[in-house]
Amino acid sequence: MSLALLCMCISVFEVSTFSLTNCTVSGALNSMQNLKVFCYKMGFRTVPSPIPRKVRYLDISFNLISNIKVEDFEDLWNLRYLNLSNSNVSWIQEGTAEHFPNLINFNLANNKLKRVSEGLLNGLVNLQVLRLDGNRIESIDTYAFDSLQKIKVLNLSKNNLQQIANVKPVLLSAGLEELFIGKNNLDVFTSSDLSRTALSLKKIVFSQNPLTKFEISENIFPNLTFLDISHCGQNRRMLWNITDKAFLNSVTALNLTAVQIPEESITTVLHNTSWDSLNKLRISELKWIKAETLTQYACLPGLKVLRLQRNKISNVTAQMLAPCSNLTELDFGDNEISQISALKELTQLRVLHLQINKLTKVENAFRDLPMLEFLDLSRNRISTLTCSDFANLTQLISLYLYSNTISKLPPCIFKDLNNLENLRLGSNKILTLGMAFKNKLPSLKVLQLTYNKLSKIYKKSFSGLSNLRTLDLGDNQIFEIEAYAFSELQNLTELKLSSNRITDKTIRDPAVFSGMPNLKSLELYSNVISFVEDVLQMPPFGNLGSLEILTIHSQRRGIEKMPSNLLQGLTSLKMFYGGSMNLNYLHPDTFTSTPKLWFLELSKNAFADDGSITAEVFHPIPKLSKLIISRSQIHSLNFLINANLTRLSVLRASENTLDVINQTLIQSLPRLKFFDLKKNTFTCDCNNWFFINWALQSNYTQVIYLNTYTCSYPLSLRSKSILDLNTESCNVNLDFIMFLCSLIVVMLTLLVSFVYQFLHWHVLYAYYLFIAFLYDSKKKQQHGFTYDAFISYNAQDEPWVVKELLPNLEDEQGWRLCLHHRDFEPGRSIIDNIMDGIYSSRKTICLITYNYLKSTWCSKEIQMANFRLFDEQKDVLILIFLEDIPTHQLSPYYRIRKLVKKKTYLKWPKRGEDTRVFWQKLRMALETKEGPEEEKALLSGQEG
Known part of the structure; x- marks a missing residue:
C-alpha cells in the first residue's frame, strides 16, 4: 500500500x-x-x-x-x-x-x-x-x-472584586443560601453596601480578605448559621462593629482562625455580641493571644465544639478549661503541649484531639472523662504506657496512638476499654504484642499495627479480639507466623500482611490461615514469597473458603512460577491481584478452584512467550469481567479468542508490544465496554483497519484515549497517530465482490452452455490441433520415421485391413504399417498413441466408410493428420474410400468433405473388378516424396 x-x-x-x-x-x-x-x-x-x-x-x-x-x-x-x-x-x-x-x-x-x-x-x-x-x-x-x-451556592472566592458593592448583583437570586467571597481584596465590609433588606443567606465566607472594618448595621442575616472571617484583617487592626447584639444570634458556627484583631478586642467579638445559638467555634492561629484569654472568652454557655489548633499552647491546666464544662468536642491539635493536667471540668467531653503535640506520657490525664468516645494522641512523643493511662474510659470507641515511640504494650493497658472499636497503633516501635490483646477488647473491630517492628506472630496473640473485623499488620518485619495465630478471629473479614518478610515457608502450613471462616480480604503483597514446585503438597489457602479478595502482587524476589494449585480452596474468590511477580507462565489449572473470579490483575509480569498464557487458563473463570494485563511484554491477545470470556467488560493491556488487534479477537469479547491499549507498538497497515473503524464507530465499547495511540511500524509512520491510517482504502466492499462473483459465474455458465451446444466440435477441434501442434514441434527436432504409413480405420473394417491391406502392402510390397491393435503401446493414453503413430509415419492412410464417419476416434485421427498436412505442406495424407459415399452425405462431416474437394483419393474397386491397378497406385502414392501435384499425376480415375 x-x-x-x-x-x-x-x-x-x-x-x-x-x-x-x-x-x-x-x-x-x-x-x-x-x-x-x-x-x-x-x-x-x-x-x-x-x-x-x-x-x-x-x-x-x-x-x-x-x-x-x-x-x-x-x-x-x-x-x-x-x-x-x-x-x-x-x-x-x-x-x-x-x-x-x-x-x-x-x-x-x-x-x-x-x-x-x-x-x-x-x-x-x-x-x-x-x-x-x-x-x-x-x-x-x-x-x-x-x-x-x-441558585443555592455561589463561590466567588479568589477574584478581584475589591468592594462589597460589586457583589450586590448576585443577591437578586432570592434563594441563595451559601456565598463564598474570600480573598477578593475587600478592605471594608459594611452591611449597608451589600443590602438593606433581609437576605436568605445561611452561610457566608469572608476568609483571607484584608478587612480593616467589619460592620453590620442592619439585620440582613436573619438566617445566617455559618460565618467565616478567618485570616481577615491587617496588622491586627480589624474593627469589629455589630450595632445590635441580636444581629448574629442565629449563627451556630463561627470561624475566627487567624483573624487580625487585638487581644483586647476578643471581648468585643465574643461577649458584646449575642451568640445564643453558637455551638461551634474555631479560634486557631491566634498566637499573640494567651491561651487562658482564649478559653476564658471562647467558652460560651452554649458552646459544644471548640477548636484551638496552632496556637503554640504548651500546657493545659484545669484553670484554663474551667469555663468549658459544657464542651463535647475539644481540639488542641498542632500545638506544643508537653504537659496536660487532669481534665476534671470536662465531664461532658466526647471528642478530644491532642495530635501533633509534644506529649511524652499520658499520666492519668483522662481518668475523669467518663463520656469520652474519641481520643487522638497521634504524632506525639509518647514512649511508655501504663495500666492507668486509659482507666475508666469505658465509653471510648476510637483511640489513636499512631506515630509515637511506643515499644511495649503492657498486658493491662486496655483493661477497661470494653467498648473500644477502633485502635490505631501504627508507626511506633512495637517489637512484640505479648499479652496485650489476650481476653481484652471484646468490641474491637479495627486494629492497626502498621510500621512497627513485629517479626513474629504467636499463636493466640489476638485471642481476646473475637469481634475484630480488620487487622492491619502491614509494613513490619514479620517472617514467621505460628500455626493457628489467627484462629480466634472468627469475625475477621480483612487481614493485611503486606510489606513484611513473609516467604513461602512462612505460609507453607495451611494452619497459618485457619480459624477465620469469614475472612473476605487477604493482603500479602510486597513480601518475598516465591515457589520452585509446580504443584504444592499443601496449598496455603485451603482453609479460606470465604475469601473474596487476594492481593499477592509485587513480591520483591518475584514468584516467577505460580504453582498450578496455589489457589486451591479459594472457591469464593472474586478478585485476584497478581501483578509485578515476574511471572512468565500460567498453568491451565491455575484458576480451576476459583469459579467466581470476576477481577484479575496480572500487570508487570513477563508473558513474552506465545505459550505463556493460553485460552485454557480462562476456561474455569467464565464470570471474569475485568482483566488488567498491562506492562507484561505481551505481543498478542489472541489467547483470548477461544477463552470464552463472554462477560469481560474491561480489558486493560497498555504498555505491551501489541501490533495488531484483529476482528476475531474483538468479536470474541461481546460485552467489552472499556478497552485500554495505550503505549503499544501498533502496525499502521490494513491489518488494523477493522480495529480502527470499530474503535471509532462502536456505540458499546470505548477504546480509551484512542487518539494517543501511535504507529511503531512502518518506520516512515513511526510516532504518527494510528488514526492517520486511511482505513477506507483497506475496506473491501464485500457486497460488490459477491455481486461481481455471482455475475461472473452466471456469465461463465451461459458461455459454457453456448459453446457446448453450438461450438462443441470447433472447440474440440481446436484443442486437438493445439495438442498436435505441440507434438509436431517436438517431432521436428527428431529425424527419420518408424513407419511408412499410419492406417486410420474403424474397428468394424478391420477384416478388410487384415485380409487385403496387410498382405499387399506389408507381405508383397514390404511397407512397414502402424496399426491400432498391433502397434499401440498398452497403458498409454489413446491420444498419445494416435499422435505418436501419425508423426512416426511418413504417410497417413484413412479408410473411409460409413462406420469410419461415425467414429469419434477416427475423426480425431483425420483431424491430426490434416493439421500435419497443413503444417508441413507435404502430401502426407491418403484417402481411400472402401464404400461409395455421396458428397452430400459427407456434409455432416465437413472436414472430410473439404479434404475430398482439395485432394485426390483412391476408391476400392467394386466386386468383380481388377484390384491390381488400385494396389499399384497406392504403392506409387506411398513412394511419392514431393508435393501433391506429383501425386495427382500418378493417381488417376479419382474425383477431384
Missing part, C-alpha cells in the same frame, strides 16, 4: 459512538441517567466534539481552552453537571449557557474570566451550584444573575 494512502487522516466521527477525542465515557450512550464523559487533563485547546447528547455529567477541566463559542455546544438537555475548571478560559460567548438549560452544577473555577456579563449565565434556570472562584473577576453586570432563580 502506498504511503500516500496510509497518511490520509480520518476526520469523520459519529455522534452516536465513543469517538469523543481522548475522553472517557462511563455508562451507556443511550442512558438518560448515568452517562458521564471525562475529558480532563487532555491538553484540549477547544471544546472536544461531538459530545454525546444524552450526557449527564461532563468534565472538561484542566485543559487549555481560552475561548468558548456558542457553537461549541449542541443542545445538551440532559446535562446536570459541567466542569470547566482550570482550563484557561478567558471568554465565553453570551448565549452558550442556553444549550444546557437543565444544568444544576456549573464549575468555572480557576480560569481567567474578568467579568460576569449579563448573558453569560442566561438560561440556567435550574442552576443550584455555581463556582467562579479562582478567576480574575472585577465586575458583575447588574442583571447577570437575574435568571438564576434556583
Whole structure:
C-alpha cells in the first residue's frame, strides 16, 4: 500500500459512538441517567466534539481552552453537571449557557474570566451550584444573575472584586443560601453596601480578605448559621462593629482562625455580641493571644465544639478549661503541649484531639472523662504506657496512638476499654504484642499495627479480639507466623500482611490461615514469597473458603512460577491481584478452584512467550469481567479468542508490544465496554483497519484515549497517530465482490452452455490441433520415421485391413504399417498413441466408410493428420474410400468433405473388378516424396 494512502487522516466521527477525542465515557450512550464523559487533563485547546447528547455529567477541566463559542455546544438537555475548571478560559460567548438549560452544577473555577456579563449565565434556570472562584473577576453586570432563580451556592472566592458593592448583583437570586467571597481584596465590609433588606443567606465566607472594618448595621442575616472571617484583617487592626447584639444570634458556627484583631478586642467579638445559638467555634492561629484569654472568652454557655489548633499552647491546666464544662468536642491539635493536667471540668467531653503535640506520657490525664468516645494522641512523643493511662474510659470507641515511640504494650493497658472499636497503633516501635490483646477488647473491630517492628506472630496473640473485623499488620518485619495465630478471629473479614518478610515457608502450613471462616480480604503483597514446585503438597489457602479478595502482587524476589494449585480452596474468590511477580507462565489449572473470579490483575509480569498464557487458563473463570494485563511484554491477545470470556467488560493491556488487534479477537469479547491499549507498538497497515473503524464507530465499547495511540511500524509512520491510517482504502466492499462473483459465474455458465451446444466440435477441434501442434514441434527436432504409413480405420473394417491391406502392402510390397491393435503401446493414453503413430509415419492412410464417419476416434485421427498436412505442406495424407459415399452425405462431416474437394483419393474397386491397378497406385502414392501435384499425376480415375 502506498504511503500516500496510509497518511490520509480520518476526520469523520459519529455522534452516536465513543469517538469523543481522548475522553472517557462511563455508562451507556443511550442512558438518560448515568452517562458521564471525562475529558480532563487532555491538553484540549477547544471544546472536544461531538459530545454525546444524552450526557449527564461532563468534565472538561484542566485543559487549555481560552475561548468558548456558542457553537461549541449542541443542545445538551440532559446535562446536570459541567466542569470547566482550570482550563484557561478567558471568554465565553453570551448565549452558550442556553444549550444546557437543565444544568444544576456549573464549575468555572480557576480560569481567567474578568467579568460576569449579563448573558453569560442566561438560561440556567435550574442552576443550584455555581463556582467562579479562582478567576480574575472585577465586575458583575447588574442583571447577570437575574435568571438564576434556583441558585443555592455561589463561590466567588479568589477574584478581584475589591468592594462589597460589586457583589450586590448576585443577591437578586432570592434563594441563595451559601456565598463564598474570600480573598477578593475587600478592605471594608459594611452591611449597608451589600443590602438593606433581609437576605436568605445561611452561610457566608469572608476568609483571607484584608478587612480593616467589619460592620453590620442592619439585620440582613436573619438566617445566617455559618460565618467565616478567618485570616481577615491587617496588622491586627480589624474593627469589629455589630450595632445590635441580636444581629448574629442565629449563627451556630463561627470561624475566627487567624483573624487580625487585638487581644483586647476578643471581648468585643465574643461577649458584646449575642451568640445564643453558637455551638461551634474555631479560634486557631491566634498566637499573640494567651491561651487562658482564649478559653476564658471562647467558652460560651452554649458552646459544644471548640477548636484551638496552632496556637503554640504548651500546657493545659484545669484553670484554663474551667469555663468549658459544657464542651463535647475539644481540639488542641498542632500545638506544643508537653504537659496536660487532669481534665476534671470536662465531664461532658466526647471528642478530644491532642495530635501533633509534644506529649511524652499520658499520666492519668483522662481518668475523669467518663463520656469520652474519641481520643487522638497521634504524632506525639509518647514512649511508655501504663495500666492507668486509659482507666475508666469505658465509653471510648476510637483511640489513636499512631506515630509515637511506643515499644511495649503492657498486658493491662486496655483493661477497661470494653467498648473500644477502633485502635490505631501504627508507626511506633512495637517489637512484640505479648499479652496485650489476650481476653481484652471484646468490641474491637479495627486494629492497626502498621510500621512497627513485629517479626513474629504467636499463636493466640489476638485471642481476646473475637469481634475484630480488620487487622492491619502491614509494613513490619514479620517472617514467621505460628500455626493457628489467627484462629480466634472468627469475625475477621480483612487481614493485611503486606510489606513484611513473609516467604513461602512462612505460609507453607495451611494452619497459618485457619480459624477465620469469614475472612473476605487477604493482603500479602510486597513480601518475598516465591515457589520452585509446580504443584504444592499443601496449598496455603485451603482453609479460606470465604475469601473474596487476594492481593499477592509485587513480591520483591518475584514468584516467577505460580504453582498450578496455589489457589486451591479459594472457591469464593472474586478478585485476584497478581501483578509485578515476574511471572512468565500460567498453568491451565491455575484458576480451576476459583469459579467466581470476576477481577484479575496480572500487570508487570513477563508473558513474552506465545505459550505463556493460553485460552485454557480462562476456561474455569467464565464470570471474569475485568482483566488488567498491562506492562507484561505481551505481543498478542489472541489467547483470548477461544477463552470464552463472554462477560469481560474491561480489558486493560497498555504498555505491551501489541501490533495488531484483529476482528476475531474483538468479536470474541461481546460485552467489552472499556478497552485500554495505550503505549503499544501498533502496525499502521490494513491489518488494523477493522480495529480502527470499530474503535471509532462502536456505540458499546470505548477504546480509551484512542487518539494517543501511535504507529511503531512502518518506520516512515513511526510516532504518527494510528488514526492517520486511511482505513477506507483497506475496506473491501464485500457486497460488490459477491455481486461481481455471482455475475461472473452466471456469465461463465451461459458461455459454457453456448459453446457446448453450438461450438462443441470447433472447440474440440481446436484443442486437438493445439495438442498436435505441440507434438509436431517436438517431432521436428527428431529425424527419420518408424513407419511408412499410419492406417486410420474403424474397428468394424478391420477384416478388410487384415485380409487385403496387410498382405499387399506389408507381405508383397514390404511397407512397414502402424496399426491400432498391433502397434499401440498398452497403458498409454489413446491420444498419445494416435499422435505418436501419425508423426512416426511418413504417410497417413484413412479408410473411409460409413462406420469410419461415425467414429469419434477416427475423426480425431483425420483431424491430426490434416493439421500435419497443413503444417508441413507435404502430401502426407491418403484417402481411400472402401464404400461409395455421396458428397452430400459427407456434409455432416465437413472436414472430410473439404479434404475430398482439395485432394485426390483412391476408391476400392467394386466386386468383380481388377484390384491390381488400385494396389499399384497406392504403392506409387506411398513412394511419392514431393508435393501433391506429383501425386495427382500418378493417381488417376479419382474425383477431384
